[in-house]
Amino acid sequence: MFPGVSAITTRRIPAVVTLLALLALTACTVGSSHPAHARQITAAQPTPSAPAPPPSASPSPTAKPAFKSLAWYVSQVPTFPEAPQPQPVALPTTGSAAFWHRLPTDQRVAFITIDDGGLARPPGVIDFIWEARIPVTMFLNSPAAAEHTDYFRQIEAVGGVVENHTITHNSLAGRSYDYQKQEICGAADTLEELFGKRPTLFRPPFGEHDSTTLKAAHDCGAKAVFHWTETVHEGKVRYQTPEKVVQPGDVLLMHFRPALMDDLLAALKAIHRAGLTPALLEQYVR
Secondary structure, rough: OOOOHHHHHHHHHHHHHHHHHHOOOOOOOOHOOOOOHHHHOOOOOOOOOOOOOOOOOOOOOOOOOOOHHHHHHHHHOOOOOOOOOOOOOOOOOOOOOOOEOOOOOOEEEEEEEEEEEEOOOOOOOHHHHHHHHHOEEEEEEEHHHHHHHHHHHHHHHHHEEEEEEOOOOOOOOOOHHHHHHHHHHHHHHHHHHOOOOOOEEOOOOOOOOOOHHHHHHOOOOOOOOOOOEEEEOOOOEEEEOOOOOOOOEEEEEEEEEOOOHHHHHHHHHHHOOOOOEEEEEOOOOO
């Protein structure tokens, strides 16, 4: 016994300890119903609707996604280097739109473009673009855009951008200024009405163009006219240049066709093999 501590005080200590323990237990019981505690439950803790398995049970292995299911396509997408901060390219001030096969940039990026829109619109493409965060530019014919607006709006909603590919998809080279302007401006007017934004990029059908095309495109609001450096069809990349590898600034062309999921995946893998990252054309042409 410590000096100055009476026997009565000593006898009261166990009672006080017992009382404090009861108070603590009561506080825990009341506090467990407070909403703040509910948010602290981790995913590993069992819930009444999902009881924890017995200690002897072992977790089942993760099932592989079905071949060519959405989950399979997403699982095949490679991991890309961080995209650089876009550096917009210089545009001409001559009254004509710029024309490029390959965007003039040294940044380690490449660009995925999808043309037409009238032939096929695989439904899984929308979720694939969203899940894999694929930046795509859609060069649409205005009648296809008008007929299937909801489909293209959904791609736009997950990051795609709508641009111009004429009304009738006829070759423009050698045609009059008035004809070319009607094809380009007429499509631009429709696309602006449908999507609320006037196209600023243009792709001539078949890539065929002349100086009149560049002038008409400029007069219709286009800043640049694009050809391509690779095409992708049925999951195979076809190089249009002797390097046989995607270069910085390259533009990959594909179409709204049944195998578009395969084409997107093939393009992503080719870009990754080259040590590049997919980017949006619109971030570089402003």
